[in-house]
Amino acid sequence: MGGSRPGSMIAIIGSLALVGVVSFLLWMGFADSGDFAGHPMTTWVPKSDNASLVHGVYQLIFILAGAVFVGIMALTLIFSLLYRERPGGEARQFHGNSRLEVVWTLIPVLIVVAMAVPTFSTMSVTSKPAPDNALKVVAIGHQWWWEFQYPELGITTANELYLPVNRPVSVALQSSDVIHSFWVPQLSGKIDNVPGHENHLWFTPTEARAEPYLGQCAEFCGLSHANMRFRVFVASTGDFEAWAKSAAGDRTAPTADLAKAGEQQFVASGCVACHTVKGQAGAAGKIGPDLSHFAARTTLASGTLDRTPANIRKWLSNPQAVKPGVLMPNLNLSPEALDKLVAYLDGLK
Amino acid sequence: MATALGAMTHTQEDTGLWSWLTTVDHKRIGAVYTVAGFLFFLLGGFEAVMVRTQLAVPNGTVLDADRYNQFFTMHALTMIFLGVMPMGAGFFNYFIPLHVGARDVAFPRLNALSLWIFLSGGILLNSSFFLGGAPNGGWFGYAPLSSIEYAKSSGMTFYVVGLLVLGLSSLMASLNFAVTIINMRAPGMSMMRLPVFIWMVLVVAFLLILSLPVLTVGLLQLYFDRVWGTSFFSPSTGGDPILWQHIFWIFGHPEVYVLILPSMGIVSEVLPVMSKKPLFGYSAIVFAGAAIGVLGFGVWAHHMFTTGLGPVPQVVFSASTMAIGVPTGIKIFNWLGTMYGGNIRFVTATYFSVGFIALFTIGGISGVMHASPPVDGHHQDSYFVVAHIHYVLFGGAIMGIFSGFYYWFPKMSGRLLDEALGKLNFWTMFVGMNLTFFPMHFLGLAGMPRRIYTYDAGMGWDTWNMVATIGSYILAIGVLVFVVNVIKTMRKEPDAGNDPWGGATLEWAIPSPPPAHNFDVVPEVRDRDPLWYNRDHGIAPTPVPEHNHIHMPPPSYFPLIVALGVLLIAVGALSTLAIVGLGAVVSVYGIWGWALEPTD
Ligand code: HEC
Ligand SMILES: [Cu+2]
Numbered sequence: 001m002g003g004s005r006p007g008s009m010i011a012i013i014g015s016l017a018l019v020g021v022v023s024f025l026l027w028m029g030f031a032d033s034g035d036f037a038g039h040p041m042t043t044w045v046p047k048s049d050n051a052s053l054v055h056g057v058y059q060l061i062f063i064l065a066g067a068v069f070v071g072i073m074a075l076t077l078i079f080s081l082l083y084r085e086r087p088g089g090e091a092r093q094f095h096g097n098s099r100l101e102v103v104w105t106l107i108p109v110l111i112v113v114a115m116a117v118p119t120f121s122t123m124s125v126t127s128k129p130a131p132d133n134a135l136k137v138v139a140i141g142h143q144w145w146w147e148f149q150y151p152e153l154g155i156t157t158a159n160e161l162y163l164p165v166n167r168p169v170s171v172a173l174q175s176s177d178v179i180h181s182f183w184v185p186q187l188s189g190k191i192d193n194v195p196g197h198e199n200h201l202w203f204t205p206t207e208a209r210a211e212p213y214l215g216q217c218a219e220f221c222g223l224s225h226a227n228m229r230f231r232v233f234v235a236s237t238g239d240f241e242a243w244a245k246s247a248a249g250d251r252t253a254p255t256a257d258l259a260k261a262g263e264q265q266f267v268a269s270g271c272v273a274c275h276t277v278k279g280q281a282g283a284a285g286k287i288g289p290d291l292s293h294f295a296a297r298t299t300l301a302s303g304t305l306d307r308t309p310a311n312i313r314k315w316l317s318n319p320q321a322v323k324p325g326v327l328m329p330n331l332n333l334s335p336e337a338l339d340k341l342v343a344y345l346d347g348l349k
Numbered sequence: 350m351a352t353a354l355g356a357m358t359h360t361q362e363d364t365g366l367w368s369w370l371t372t373v374d375h376k377r378i379g380a381v382y383t384v385a386g387f388l389f390f391l392l393g394g395f396e397a398v399m400v401r402t403q404l405a406v407p408n409g410t411v412l413d414a415d416r417y418n419q420f421f422t423m424h425a426l427t428m429i430f431l432g433v434m435p436m437g438a439g440f441f442n443y444f445i446p447l448h449v450g451a452r453d454v455a456f457p458r459l460n461a462l463s464l465w466i467f468l469s470g471g472i473l474l475n476s477s478f479f480l481g482g483a484p485n486g487g488w489f490g491y492a493p494l495s496s497i498e499y500a501k502s503s504g505m506t507f508y509v510v511g512l513l514v515l516g517l518s519s520l521m522a523s524l525n526f527a528v529t530i531i532n533m534r535a536p537g538m539s540m541m542r543l544p545v546f547i548w549m550v551l552v553v554a555f556l557l558i559l560s561l562p563v564l565t566v567g568l569l570q571l572y573f574d575r576v577w578g579t580s581f582f583s584p585s586t587g588g589d590p591i592l593w594q595h596i597f598w599i600f601g602h603p604e605v606y607v608l609i610l611p612s613m614g615i616v617s618e619v620l621p622v623m624s625k626k627p628l629f630g631y632s633a634i635v636f637a638g639a640a641i642g643v644l645g646f647g648v649w650a651h652h653m654f655t656t657g658l659g660p661v662p663q664v665v666f667s668a669s670t671m672a673i674g675v676p677t678g679i680k681i682f683n684w685l686g687t688m689y690g691g692n693i694r695f696v697t698a699t700y701f702s703v704g705f706i707a708l709f710t711i712g713g714i715s716g717v718m719h720a721s722p723p724v725d726g727h728h729q730d731s732y733f734v735v736a737h738i739h740y741v742l743f744g745g746a747i748m749g750i751f752s753g754f755y756y757w758f759p760k761m762s763g764r765l766l767d768e769a770l771g772k773l774n775f776w777t778m779f780v781g782m783n784l785t786f787f788p789m790h791f792l793g794l795a796g797m798p799r800r801i802y803t804y805d806a807g808m809g810w811d812t813w814n815m816v817a818t819i820g821s822y823i824l825a826i827g828v829l830v831f832v833v834n835v836i837k838t839m840r841k842e843p844d845a846g847n848d849p850w851g852g853a854t855l856e857w858a859i860p861s862p863p864p865a866h867n868f869d870v871v872p873e874v875r876d877r878d879p880l881w882y883n884r885d886h887g888i889a890p891t892p893v894p895e896h897n898h899i900h901m902p903p904p905s906y907f908p909l910i911v912a913l914g915v916l917l918i919a920v921g922a923l924s925t926l927a928i929v930g931l932g933a934v935v936s937v938y939g940i941w942g943w944a945l946e947p948t949d
Contacts, residue, residue: 026787033791039809041796043727054723061724065714072681072710079688080703083624084695091625092690100686101633101679108678112671112717119721120664126723127660143499173657178494179590181655181730185796189726192656194591195493196584199657214808218730218798219655220487222494223414226801324414 011081019074023066030062036186040214043185047213047234048203050126051188057118064111130170130202137161138172141180141193141217143327144224145289145302155247156276158289159302161232162247164240165208173199181219184232190218205234212298223325229303243296250279251292252349262344265337274328277348288328294348301326312342371904373457374865375442378464380761383439386432389471393427394828396420398821401785405818407806417802418485419478419504425488426508429608430515431471433742436750437611438467438519441526441550443761447856447863448544450535450872455528457902458943459521465912466518473919474511477504484508487800489597490571492582492590497575506923509572514919516561516568523554523561530554535855537874541635544854545628548635549614552642553607559646560603567596572922591656598649606645608742609709610638612749613680616702619756620684622850623699624691627878630683637676637683644673654722655729663722670720677713681706696850697771701752704779708744712737715790730800733793739786751778751831759845762838763861770834777827784820788813853878858890866899905946910939 034044046055139161140147148161163169173182175193182201183190191201205213217228235243254260266272267282274287294300297307301323305311314321316338319328333341369377400420403412412420442460446453454460477483482502486495495505530543530551543551570581571593580586582593621628628634650658650666658666684706693699715737719728728734751774759765797810804810848857855872856863858880870891876882883890917932 029788029791030794033795033809033813039795041808043731043794043796054726057721058724058727061718061721065718068714069711072685073707075685076688076703076707076710079685080693080695083688083691083693085692089692091692093626094629094690095627096630096633096683096686100682101630104682105675105679107682108675112674112720115717115721116668116671119667119723122723123660123663127663178499179491179656183730183798185727189723190655190729191726194584194656196589197591197657214796216796216798216801220491220494220730220800222486222499223418226414226803 008082012078015074015077015081019070019077022073023070027066040211041185041216045186047186047207048188048205050203051186052206053122053125054189057115057122060118061115064114068111130200131168134168134170134202135164136170136172137163138174139182139193141173141175141177141182141221141228143177143222144217144228144323144325146182146217146228146230147176147289150244153244153248155244156290157247157293158297159230159299160212160297161230162240162243163205163232163234164237165205165234167237168202168204170200170202173201178221179219180217180221180228182215183218184213184215184230186213187215187232192219205232208234208236208239214303216303224323227302227304227323229299231299231303246296246349247293251277252347253279254344254347256343256347258340258343259347260344262340262342265340266344269331269333269337269341271331271341291345291348295346296349309342309346312345313338316341368904370909371461371906373453373461373902373904373908375446375454375457375460376761376863376865378460379439379442379444381439381464382435382442382467383761385468385471386435386437386439389427390432390436391828391832392475393424393432394825396424396427398825400424401818401821403802404804404814406815407808407811408803412802414802415482415485418800419483421800422484422487422504422508423475423478426474426484426511428742429488429604430512431474433608433746433750434519435467435471437553437608438463438522440546440611440615440750440753440757441522444757444856445526445529445547445550446533446867447760447859448547448854449530449533450538450855450868450874451529451533452867452871452899453902454525455533456525458905458908459525461905461908462911463518463522463525465909466514466521466915469912469916469919470511470514470518473514473916474507477507477511480507484511489601490593491597492571492574492588492593493584495571495575495593496583498583498585503923506572506575509568509575510919510922513565513568513572514915516565517915519557520561523557526550527554527558535871535874541632542874542877542879544614545617545631545634545638546611546614549610549617549638552638553610556603556607556610556642556645560600563596564600567593567600570596591653594653594656595649598652599646602649602652603642603645605741606641608746609749610641612705612709612746612753613638615749615753615756616684616705617687618854619698619702619752620687621878622756622852623694623696623702624688625694625851626687626691627853627881628683629686629689630679631877633679634683637679640676641673644669644676648673651720651725654725667720667722671717674713674717674720681710681713694850696755697766697768697775698752698755698850700772700775700779701748701755704775705745705748705752708740708748708779708782712740712742712744715740728793730798731793732789732797732799735799736786736789736793739782739789743782743786748778748782751775754831756850758835758838759849760856760861760863763843763845764838764841765845765849766838767834770830770837774827774830774834777823777830779827781820781822781824781827785817785824786820788816788820792817848880853881855879866901869893869897869899902948905943907939907943907946911936911943912939914939 034042036042036045046052136152138149146159149156173191173193175195180193181190188201188203191199212231212233215230254263272283272285274285276290277283278292300307304323318330319326403409403417482504484504486500486505573579574581580588582588582590647669651670719725755766791813792810795809845861914932914936918929921929921932
């Protein structure tokens with residue numbers, strides 16, 4: 001190739017070296033971003049059966065992509081150096097080569113076949129209906145928070161989903177308004193929550209751990225789309241059952257005076273119109289998150305704030321300021337009302 | 350006055366504003382398209398830089414959520430419909446007649462009308478910023494977020510009306526280009542001798558002719574939903590939001606090829622000329638382009654893999670999407686084949702073309718990656734896809750267009766752009782582009798969703814977002830270097846001559862800039878590379894007959910009137926019916942006068 005040109009070996013070796021170094025650096029970048037440590041939403045560390053299956057395809061496709069990248073970059077660079085204009089140089093005049101055309105039609109064909117076969121065989125597993133013993137969960141997207149229901153267990157909660165390890169879970173995806181998308185990268189690829197059209201996905205989480213699996217709405221859904229985050233906790237069967245028992249029951253009734261006053265304030269300020277608190281008479285609103293066990297959650301307002309008393313206060317004093325567009329109004333609560341409400345809410349275990 | 354009859358030295362001197370407003374000369378129209386498209390490209394770039402600035406650090410405070418949503422929506426709309434397409438249309442207008450050996454396009458007045466309607470649409474769409482807020486629902490306008498219930502500001506109505514107006518312009522222009530290419534070719538210019546650029550334009554024209562009507566229907570339905578309370582797409586009243594997605598992407602996917610094919614054409618012109626050898630595999634490139642066009646209509650649902658299509662459509666659309674990788678691969682190999690064995694002159698146009706091959710390839714590879722639905726479950730709506738589209742549309746379409754600027758600017762202005770500034774322009778853009786968009790692959794892998802105006806620290810997204818933002822500033826500087834280059838170049842004396850590159854296509858045989866009638870004598874074409882053939886076979890140009898009466902279409906102000914009518918109809922659709930009526934009257938008057946206008 002280009003043997004008549006002086007310095008061609010240098011050009012080729014130099015190009016290969018450069019492409020090699022660049023590819024290595026990019027690979028380091030990918031490896032770093034794929035690491036769970038420091039990247040809690042990584043798509044590269046599967047922790048469910050279906051996610052692991054998909055990961056096999058993903059790895060293969062990454063490798064194929066890398067090979068094509070190296071090949072084309074190297075050729076482009078080599079040809080640029082080798083055939084750059086030189087005094088007295090002549091361009092060879094030819095119009096094409098049918099045999100080469102056939103060869104390089106076959107190369108991409110082979111590559112896509114190599115992708116297609118594992119893709120489709122994976123889909124034949126993941127698109128099966130969920131196993132019969134699967135735990136049923138309904139995930140409803142709202143502008144801009146998540147409602148989670150366990151119809152068989154009589155539980156309704158928000159923004160934090162509890163799952164038992166090693167048991168399949170079948171998630172029915174719904175929306176109450178616009179299109180959202182349910183995505184917990186380590187557990188499953190995303191599927192949209194489409195209003196008026198229930199979608200399904202299922203997976204079996206394979207690792208119980210204390211840190212949450214982070215998820216986030218992935219389909220642009222309006223003003224606070226960026227603030228529509230959620231968490232999945234995968235627990236041992238025992239821990240899950242303990243959680244479920246508590247979550248299915250009524251709230252813990254307030255005992256301290258301030259909290260009791262908060263209970264009344266919750267009615268007086270009209271919170272009950274939008275929020276349910278099981279065990280509090282008249283608190284059966286459906287517009288906002290179920291607060292029966294609010295104090296058992298780690299975050300508030302769909303992952304926007306940590307659930308600390310100070311943040312609850314911040315939230316109640318002006319939800320808009322925390323989360324643009326939010327559908328909870330600013331109720332202009334007095335400092336005293338805030339004290340009471342925070343005390344009440346913080347005790348709803 | 351400007352009735353363009355006769356001699357070779359007319360109309361070029363007419364430079365008043367009125368002469369531009371009434372022009373039907375494809376070169377002037379092309380020039381206005383290019384300049385306007387470039388200005389909109391700068392505006393879209395400004396929006397992008399603002400978006401990047403907001404995302405530079407976690408919990409950024411530069412733009413609020415609403416402003417951010419308007420900016421990213423308008424960035425896409427501006428770049429696609431007001432920047433890249435019009436800059437492409439500028440080249441089409443200017444070079445189709447020159448390449449096929451014609452004196453103008455088939456319908457010169459219709460051409461002027463397309464231009465004025467495009468400008469009206471662009472201004473209308475951007476005026477929304479000052480009239481209650483720009484569109485904020487994404488360029489894809491997904492239902493039901495685009496409904497009046499969830500998008501109460503008039504922004505999304507501007508989106509509907511603006512795109513309808515722009516679609517009208519593109520549709521007319523496409524018909525005009527297709528007819529010109531098919532009917533106005535010089536003697537000997539058979540279809541398989543057409544420059545590849547012209548082939549790609551032809552494919553683009555058919556893509557638009559077939560896909561824009563679909564979008565138009567969808568937009569009208571959305572308009573009815575928003576303004577008259579119908580429910581085509583609103584699930585709460587029995588409509589289907591997924592229907593909108595199908596309609597949108599049946600248009601939207603071919604649209605991607607509308608953006609990239611012209612640049613593939615430009616590269617296919619620049620590389621052989623600079624390599625000083627014929628294009629490798631002409632027919633393969635042409636057929637691959639046509640195949641991309643046809644297959645491009647059968648892949649739309651790959652934008653919808655996560656909507657719950659079910660496994661069978663997923664497999665079908667996955668297979669068709671992978672299949673489209675094959676003709677794309679063929680093209681890349683053929684460009685490399687063109688460089689192979691050449692004696693490549695590395696001017697700035699070459700840099701941009703070679704840059705195109707490398708960067709477009711990266712976008713092509715990532716595109717094939719998410720053709721696999723399980724992998725797309727990760728990529729969809731993540732920054733990986735943002736990286737992908739920008740490697741295709743910036744690394745591909747824009748690099749190609751810049752190659753075209755450097756290649757054809759001498760023909761259009763008579764002046765060669767400065768090469769030193771050109772190289773600086775290329776390298777800043779190349780480095781900036783890669784710094785901006787490559788890290789987005791990493792962000793996607795780390796799970797960052799797109800279209801979020803803010804993110805928390807601790808997600809591992811900080812570093813690469815900062816790098817991407819710095820990259821976008823470098824990119825912006827690169828684009829400004831180009832502006833400086835143009836200004837500097839326009840101040841010097843013409844120095845290009847007819848043929849600075851040793852070109853193969855017809856435009857290089859005539860003066861730069863070309864006279865209004867293009868060719869003194871309509872050329873006779875004997876080969877795919879006509880000028881090289883004549884050079885190699887010692888064929889002298891046909892002498893100009895002494896009494897050379899060339900009939901050129903006279904200028905006309907009726908296109909302007911019709912465009913004004915269309916603009917009024919659009920304004921009325923956004924405000925009150927009375928203005929629609931007025932617009933209709935103005936349009937009908939314009940069309941009437943147009944029909945009865947003498948043509949010489
Ligand atoms: C008009 C309906 C409405 C009213 C009235 C209302 N809220 Fe809310 N509330 C909501 C919505 C909707 C959300 C979800 C906001 C989000 O995350 O986007 C919410 C969220 C909350 C949250 C956070 C829940 C979580 O798990 O993240 C708390 C706590 C809360 N509201 C308390 C109250 C209190 C206390 C009152 C009365 C002073 C009240 N709300 C009144 C609609 C309402
Ligand atoms: Cu959402």
